[in-house]
Amino acid sequence: MTVHQESVSEICAPIWAPDPAATATTQITEFTALISARTGETYPGYRDLWRYSVGRPADFWSAVVDYFDVMVDDVPVDVLPSTAMPGARWFPDARINYAEHALRHSGPDAAIIGIDEHRSMTEVSWDTLRGHVGALQRWLRARGVGRGDRVVGYLPNTVHAVVGLLATTGIGAVWAVCGQDYGAAGAQARLGQLEPTVLLAADGYRWNGTEHDRRDEVSRLRDAMPTVRAVLRVPVLDRWADADAPAGEAEWAEVVAESVEPEFVRVEFNDPLWVLFSSGTTGVPKGIVHSHGGVVIDHFKVMGLHNDLRRGDRFFWYTTTNWMMWNMVASGLLVGATVVLYDGSPGYPGPQRLWEIAADHRVSVLGVSPGYLAAGAAAGLHPATQFDLSALRAIACTGAPLPAQSYHWIHDEVGAHIQVASTSGGTDVVSGFAGCAPTTPVWPGEISAPLLGVDLQAWGADGRAVVDEVGELVIATPMPSMPIGFWHDPDGTRYREAYFDTFPGVWRHGDWITVTERGSVIISGRSDATLNRQGVRLGSADIYDAVETLPEIREALVIGAELGESRYWMPLFVVLVDGSVLDDALRARIVAAIRSEASPRHVPDDIITVPAIPHTRTGKKLEVPVKRLIQGRPLGQVTGVDTVDDPDALQYFARFAKGFGGSDA
Structure with a gap:
């Protein structure tokens, strides 16, 4: 038996609706035309395209590969031989590399803009980014790092972390990172599981106006990970210069001083790309392993079709390296967008800080938390009149359910033309389950729709889909970005127990949701x-x-x-x-x-x-x-x-x- 307030399909009219003239030039409209040409059928609305995407997953994801010109060697005739879960293998025996796609752009325009609490800014062009990545690859290879080895970062949200990710994964090694708000013990509980070969570590980070020196924690972390053969010292607070580097440690500036053209190793489509970690709030953090190919095609879909990001756009989502949204931000590079990184407190020196950044850097899509929006409302901010947000077209929000009043606040105080892109996803899939697209309307308190290729349903205890009722969030057919496994789980027991025990063969995520009659999604909390x-x-x-x-x-x-x-x-x-x-x-x-x-x-x-x-x-x-x-x-x-x-x-x-x-x- 469930409680529901009323028929959610009758609550209210949309607070935002797509402008047909604006959506005509979006990538999702172009993509829909591609699908229509292939199938000979029409898809007049988003829900029609979504039904196609989950009903014919192999055809849909093959179309994503073609539309975004994904570079894949040896594409099989059957890209998804079995839809059984767990264990579905996408594009078996094909070869691909994540970093190669992130760095196939070039030019003097900005690839990354890094900002800190001191308001200093580092702008890195596409050409400079490629040169830094190639230089770091050369240094890693000289230390014996190769395909399958692990390189880890103990780093704040700066340009260095993105360079580390791309250099590592470009040569086929596996990347993991955590922020320096974790002490050495917390970082070791995560990164140490991987038995890494190389550690990239900053001297500290800034938060809420205070500098936190982490050099002692770096030393403790290295000592706690005996497999580490080399440490690359990253200057964030410029304190490494106080002492000479001990044996086995090198300085960032020396490593990237000479620009080197990057090289890329195309690995198996289902080879590990990176390891993310569960929150650890109910036990030892789980190492969640994602694949090169699964992430590439899923993130092209999210960035290009759902966020409509492309070259010339600027993408800013407030995050830290501890959160899967950091990985999503890095994937803005896949579609050629400029990614904006902010290292610091979102409330320093006041609740207007992220709005200032969005205005100063002409941000197209801004991502924040529900708490940040609530704090802005409580502080009496009026972003539309206080800042030039003329480049902004969407505000994305995740981390917790976004209450209806925040939709109204954005409409009234940021702009009626702004699309509220509330999303729900997880570290588990390093992506989203539900969100929006330029062609989906927005209702206060609701997420617009399941994402393309995501067979999201609400199930009752009897394992049947329910509509306009609260049920378990399940994914009924495979997603490419589902984990290829957990670290140190050779027979997959923990992986199966985490997602597939309740409904065998169906992913149960652990959230209560309502799928409304019109197709929108309401998150009610953890089940x-x-x-x-x-x-x-x-x-x-x-x-x-x-x-x-x-x-x-x-x-x-x-x-x-x-x-x-x-x-x-x-x-x-x-x-x-x-x-x-x-x-x-x-x-x-x-x-x-x-x-x-x-x-x-x-x-x-x-x-x-x-x-x-x-x-x-x-x-x-x-x-x-x-x-x-x-x-x-x-x-x-x-x-x-x-x-x-x-x-x-x-x-x-x-x-x-x-x-x-x-x-x-």
Whole structure:
């Protein structure tokens, strides 16, 4: 049994609709014409094209390869011999290289623009980028790095990280990176799994106006990874010059001083490209391995068909190297777009910082988090009048469900012509499941549609697709960017358990979603954090949508904890805006909002003020770890403190749980 507010297909009219004159020249329109010419059929709307893409996946992805002129050797006649999952192999025996596509552009115009908190800017042309990548490849090869070896980065979001990615993968080696907000132990828990040969490490990073020297952490990290034969020292704070490099360490400036033409090794289509890591909030971070070919064709689709990016556009998504969006940003290079990198706090020196960057650098597509948009609204920003955003055509948003009020705020304060491109995806597939395209309308609080080639459905417990009802997010046919496996999982047991145990042969992602009658998608939260009252399920996002619109509430977190003896406790934790008080009147308004806008059955048992809500480093609320603490699990078994954006907030909940009756944290 499920709760749903109303027939979502009747909630409202679109807040944004495509302009036929503008969409006529988009890449997705050109691509649709290609498909029509091949099939002899017409595809009058996006949903028609989507049905083709999931109904005939081999034909669709072959068309992506042709449309974007993807360089693949030995393309097989049958590009997808079997759609069985897990284990589907795309383009078997074909050969390809990710970096070759990212660097097939040249010229003096900017490929990458790097910006830091000091407002200094580094602009790297396509020609300079190619020269730096080739020089780093030469240095790596001289240290014995070759196909299948691992090169890792302990780096902030600077140009150096992108050069490291392209140089490594260009020669067929495997890349992984994490940010320096992790200490040596946290970085080693991720990168050390790979037994890397070479480490690229910065001397530190800047955050919120403070410089963080990480040279000691670099030394500890190297000592903790005995397979590392060489370290390349990257200057971000310019502190490496304080001491001579020890044996086995080299300086960035010396390595890239001479421009060298890059070389590319075309590897098997399904060979490993990079390793991304799960958040580690419920155990040791999993190393998720993606393939060269799967990423290339999927990211061409996302960047070209969905974002309509091409040469001359500028693509800026606020991220760190810890998040899969960093990999997506790097893939803007595939379509020739200029990628903008910002290393620092999005709120420094104020909540307007990302808008300033978008204006200064004529950004076409801007990616931010729901929290950043909410902070701008709370601060009273008026981006349309404060900044020149005339080049901006879309604001993308992911990391958490985007509430309806943020759509209205963008419409009113950024521009009615701006498309709100709310998206949902994951590190697991280093891509999106649902999002938008230039040809899809936008409804407040909803994601416009499943992405092309993504057979996204909502399934009930009986394994049947449901419409206009909450169900499990599943992917019913293979995607090219699904992992080729987990690191150190030789028989695939952990991989199968992670995605295919609930519905054999079908990917279950772990989110509650609604697919509406019109084809849009609503994310209701993680299914392992579902609020289940007497068999009636509700996603936590529905509670947040109701509560976080109240002016006194800065943020909220809700859990449903089974406490034994059939006891179920559902508290709502709230962070109040400065000066607000949780009195009886505010409690009554919170309850009324939940009753009317979410579900009368899901009024919380208690409403409790807390100083802060803990999140993952990518901004997701730590609902499940907090639930586990309340159920009595010690903090050390619930999550690693280094995976959390605010360890003090998590420690607060650990102390709360201890006083509540949980285990000693």
